[in-house]
Amino acid sequence: xxxxxxxxxxxxxxxxxxxxxxxxxxxxxxxxxxxxxxxxxxxxxxxxxxxxxxxxxxxxxxxxxxxxxxxxxxxxxxxxxxxxxxxxxxxxxxxxxxxxxxxxxxxxxxxxxxxxxxxxxxxxxxxxxxxxxxxxxxxxxxxxxxxxxxxxxxxxxxxxxxxxxxxxxxxxxxxxxxxxxxxxxxxxxxxxxxxxxxxxxxxxxxxxxxxxxxxxxxxxxxxxxxxxxxxxxxxxxxxxxxxxxxxxxxxxxxxxxxxxxxxxxxxxxxxxxxxxxxxxxxxx
Amino acid sequence: xxxxxxxxxxxxxxxxxxxxxxxxxxxxxxxxxxxxxxxxxxxxxxxxxxxxxxxxxxxxxxxxxxxxxxxxxxxxxxxxxxxxxxxxxxxxxxxxxxxxxxxxxxxxxxxxxxxxxxxxxxxxxxxxxxxxxxxxxxxxxxxxxxxxxxxxxxxxxxxxxxxxxxxxxxxxxxxxxxxxxxxxxxxxxxxxxxxxxxxxxxxxxxxxxxxxxxxxxxxxxxxxxxxxxxxxxxxxxxxxxxxxxxxxxxxxxxxxxxxxxxxxxxxx
Amino acid sequence: xxxxxxxxxxxxxxxxxxxxxxxxxxxxxxxxxxxxxxxxxxxxxxxxxxxxxxxxxxxxxxxxxxxxxxxxxxxxxxxxxxxxxxxxxxxxxxxxxxxxxxxxxxxxxxxxxxxxxxxxxxxxxxxxxxxxxxxxxxxxxxxxxxxxxxxxxxxxxxxxxxxxxxxxxxxxxxxxxxxxxxxxxxxxxxxxxxxxxxxxxxxxxxxxxxxxxxxxxxxxxxxxxxxxxxxxxxxxxxxxxxxxxxxxxxxxxxxxxxxxxxxxxxxxxxxxxxxxxxxxxxxxxxxxxxxxxxxxx
Ligand SMILES: Nc1ncnc2c1ncn2[C@@H]1O[C@H](COP(=O)(O)OP(=O)(O)OP(=O)(O)O)[C@@H](O)[C@H]1O
Ligand SMILES: [Mg+2]
Numbered sequence: 020x021x022x023x024x025x026x027x028x029x030x031x032x033x034x035x036x037x038x039x040x041x042x043x044x045x046x047x048x049x050x051x052x053x054x055x056x057x058x059x060x061x062x063x064x065x066x067x068x069x070x071x072x073x074x075x076x077x078x079x080x081x082x083x084x085x086x087x088x089x090x091x092x093x094x095x096x097x098x099x100x101x102x103x104x105x106x107x108x109x110x111x112x113x114x115x116x117x118x119x120x121x122x123x124x125x126x127x128x129x130x131x132x133x134x135x136x137x138x139x140x141x142x143x144x145x146x147x148x149x150x151x152x153x154x155x156x157x158x159x160x161x162x163x164x165x166x167x168x169x170x171x172x173x174x175x176x177x178x179x180x181x182x183x184x185x186x187x188x189x190x191x192x193x194x195x196x197x198x199x200x201x202x203x204x205x206x207x208x209x210x211x212x213x214x215x216x217x218x219x220x221x222x223x224x225x226x227x228x229x230x231x232x233x234x235x236x237x238x239x240x241x242x243x244x245x246x247x248x249x250x251x252x253x254x255x256x257x258x259x260x261x262x263x264x265x266x267x268x269x270x271x272x273x274x275x276x277x278x279x280x281x282x283x284x285x286x287x288x289x290x291x292x293x294x295x296x297x298x299x300x301x302x303x
Numbered sequence: 304x305x306x307x308x309x310x311x312x313x314x315x316x317x318x319x320x321x322x323x324x325x326x327x328x329x330x331x332x333x334x335x336x337x338x339x340x341x342x343x344x345x346x347x348x349x350x351x352x353x354x355x356x357x358x359x360x361x362x363x364x365x366x367x368x369x370x371x372x373x374x375x376x377x378x379x380x381x382x383x384x385x386x387x388x389x390x391x392x393x394x395x396x397x398x399x400x401x402x403x404x405x406x407x408x409x410x411x412x413x414x415x416x417x418x419x420x421x422x423x424x425x426x427x428x429x430x431x432x433x434x435x436x437x438x439x440x441x442x443x444x445x446x447x448x449x450x451x452x453x454x455x456x457x458x459x460x461x462x463x464x465x466x467x468x469x470x471x472x473x474x475x476x477x478x479x480x481x482x483x484x485x486x487x488x489x490x491x492x493x494x495x496x497x498x499x500x501x502x503x504x505x506x507x508x509x510x511x512x513x514x515x516x517x518x519x520x521x522x523x524x525x526x527x528x529x530x531x532x533x534x535x536x537x538x539x540x541x542x543x544x545x546x547x548x549x550x551x552x553x554x555x556x557x558x559x560x561x562x563x564x565x566x567x568x569x570x571x
Numbered sequence: 572x573x574x575x576x577x578x579x580x581x582x583x584x585x586x587x588x589x590x591x592x593x594x595x596x597x598x599x600x601x602x603x604x605x606x607x608x609x610x611x612x613x614x615x616x617x618x619x620x621x622x623x624x625x626x627x628x629x630x631x632x633x634x635x636x637x638x639x640x641x642x643x644x645x646x647x648x649x650x651x652x653x654x655x656x657x658x659x660x661x662x663x664x665x666x667x668x669x670x671x672x673x674x675x676x677x678x679x680x681x682x683x684x685x686x687x688x689x690x691x692x693x694x695x696x697x698x699x700x701x702x703x704x705x706x707x708x709x710x711x712x713x714x715x716x717x718x719x720x721x722x723x724x725x726x727x728x729x730x731x732x733x734x735x736x737x738x739x740x741x742x743x744x745x746x747x748x749x750x751x752x753x754x755x756x757x758x759x760x761x762x763x764x765x766x767x768x769x770x771x772x773x774x775x776x777x778x779x780x781x782x783x784x785x786x787x788x789x790x791x792x793x794x795x796x797x798x799x800x801x802x803x804x805x806x807x808x809x810x811x812x813x814x815x816x817x818x819x820x821x822x823x824x825x826x827x828x829x830x831x832x833x834x835x836x837x838x839x840x841x842x843x844x845x846x847x848x849x850x851x852x853x854x855x856x857x858x859x860x861x862x863x864x865x866x867x868x
Pocket of ligand 1: 333339358359361363364365366377
């Protein structure tokens with residue numbers, strides 16, 4: 020019986036290690052960013068000056084926070100009609116059959132493409148189009164990266180939404196049909212009201228993805244440290260700033276990048292939490 | 304398959320004079336060439352309660368759902384034969400139009416959980432995008448809820464969600480929802496099988512009252528219920544309409560031995 | 572009566588029209604997402620397939636001069652991505668070595684203690700870990716491994732970052748697979764006097780094998796293309812490197828390194844093509860396993 024007990028403890032060890040890793044991540048980020056917050060306080064978040072020149076060092080995250088939010092919201096807005104249509108297609112109109120398995124494989128393929136490959140494609144395919152359309156002289160910027168980002172998050176936004184749409188009880192849909200509703204009216208008045216919070220959760224989770232996405236954005240956003248003045252302007256996101264500058268960083272710059280990581284961690288954590296909570300309420 | 308060669312003027316199937324609904328050699332399949340009901344012919348009399356009975360899987364729901372074309376929600380269904388409502392072929396009417404004339408109540412009460420009691424009653428208008436004046440809405444809600452005897456119980460809680468009601472109240476709300484659109488026919492698929500005896504009795508009383516204004520078709524597993532409230536009864540077996548007659552006659556002197564076996568509890 | 576009828580008739584037509592229109596728009600929008608997908612696949616194949624030959628797998632990338640000459644002569648760019656392939660194999664392999672045992676252990680723990688406060692906290696934490704951006708894990712591995720352990724960029728640091736990324740999918744699939752196994756199976760084994768740990772090792776894990784390995788393979792396919800955390804940890808290397816305490820290349824790192832180099836970019840299209848094929852292959856294997864080896868209870 021002693022060995023049984025030991026085995027139980029051994030199993031529990033796995034859970035304990037996971038907890039240590041998670042707490043370790045949070046603690047490491049917090050400790051690592053202390054010097055930055057000591058030096059700049061909350062100004063780190065609200066200042067828009069990112070200046071590594073020695074003697075005049077100043078690190079403010081605002082341009083990158085704005086860049087991140089602008090890119091992700093734009094991506095979400097661009098992705099919405101497509102992801103929602105896919106979700107309806109898979110969750111309501113064609114739950115089974117050839118068409119839906121084709122669409123499902125397409126989504127799986129999109130989800131499997133690495134971020135850096137999206138970046139490569141965006142660089143050589145979308146960027147020239149943006150230039151051609153005269154949206155931006157070099158083709159880089161918030162819009163270009165949001166466009167590619169929108170494609171990347173289609174799988175996340177659509178798969179969860181399809182699942183919750185599929186979960187709308189068929190008896191409610193039947194009740195609506197029996198009252199003479201068309202399918203569109205059922206979607207509008209039964210499916211969306213009943214699955215709305217779940218769909219919302221799906222898009223929140225996709226939003227979290229977009230915020231943390233690094234490579235494609237880094238390759239396409241133009242890496243400017245100023246607050247973007249419009250959606251076609253160059254910019255930078257928190258993730259791409261870390262990717263670009265972490266390697267050679269030291270001192271305050273290094274701790275400020277760690278602090279940026281902490282911000283990212285907290286923001287995506289909160290979004291994740293909201294998404295999961297809404298989902299839980301929905302499935303309960 | 305000899306049994307389907309049954310002569311339909313056989314005295315096992317009564318002839319209804321000038322029926323409101325007439326079902327003519329209807330067969331329905333959910334896909335492929337397996338038919339879940341075969342060659343059903345019957346007339347349904349206006350302002351009567353017609354009960355459909357039979358063992359599980361015999362095709363009662365299939366027949367019922369064919370009447371307002373709900374079976375078409377499954378994409379692979381197809382049918383042979385026809386049904387007409389007041390002389391008009393229902394397969395020539397747009398289903399969304401047809402369902403306005405033929406309402407339906409389901410086995411489990413299914414009020415829309417996102418809508419209030421009030422909105423549930425006028426759900427058909429909301430769903431179909433029909434704009435009504437406030438006073439018209441109030442009137443429809445009151446009339447329908449009174450018809451199902453739910454007005455006094457809910458008039459102070461009309462803006463609460465319908466899902467707060469008890470099971471029996473929810474089912475009466477669903478009947479009110481079907482009535483609000485003033486259909487000619489109401490189809491009910493085992494409407495009391497999820498309810499307790501008291502709630503069941505209330506629904507039965509209600510149906511008897513409603514037949515004055517509506518034509519009612521009721522699928523039931525409960526033979527007592529059919530005997531108590533129906534005027535005509537159908538007995539189905541393996542997708543076939545075995546016997547159709549006045550409820551009184553059928554319960555006392557069934558003409559087919561399968562009906563007799565069912566009514567005496569030999570199978571089911 | 573007649574007028575109301577014709578009004579309702581018009582209205583009916585309008586509603587039916589709306590319904591049709593909506594489904595057409597919806598289907599069109601749904602399938603528009605095929606356009607970028609096809610474009611990506613087309614570009615990868617068109618620009619990359621010529622590069623993929625034997626030397627592509629056994630040589631390292633040429634210097635820019637060589638590549639420029641080849642390009643000027645309209646030849647295929649010499650060399651290959653051997654350093655990246657070896658690096659990816661080592662980094663991903665090591666990440667799996669770390670993540671698989673820990674993931675299995677935690678997954679079994681969660682499935683065996685379905686209620687418990689501690690298990691719920693662990694579940695919550697696993698959920699949260701799944702949402703941590705990969706670049707942040709790069710920062711973490713930099714602080715945990717690059718600075719104190721290997722005193723410099725290293726393949727090991729990359730593996731640590733990727734292993735944390737892999738963990739949630741392994742843990743979740745293990746837990747879910749094991750939970751679906753009917754308890755009677757476990758009870759049967761226990762009633763035969765088989766000790767608890769043997770029941771888990773010899774009955775539950777083998778029964779859940781297909782689901783668990785699907786989760787592991789999907790986890791691997793998820794990290795195989797990761798670039799951001801490797802930029803902060805493995806850094807990249809122009810030579811093949813087998814020492815895990817030294818900087819190492821990886822296929823996605825090569826893409827990042829050269830995507831902007833007009834001379835080498837064709838090599839990169841080839842590298843991306845190979846990377847994508849590997850990932851798709853892993854996905855197909857995972858799907859096949861979960862379909863073919865499905866245990867019937
Ligand atoms: N959606 C469907 N797809 C395929 N077959 C179906 C479907 N619905 C019903 N069937 C089949 O049609 C036959 C008749 O089913 P139906 O639901 O009409 O029976 P029922 O008499 O209403 O049974 P119950 O008393 O259990 O409700 C059954 O054999 C059933 O398996
Ligand atoms: Mg039925």
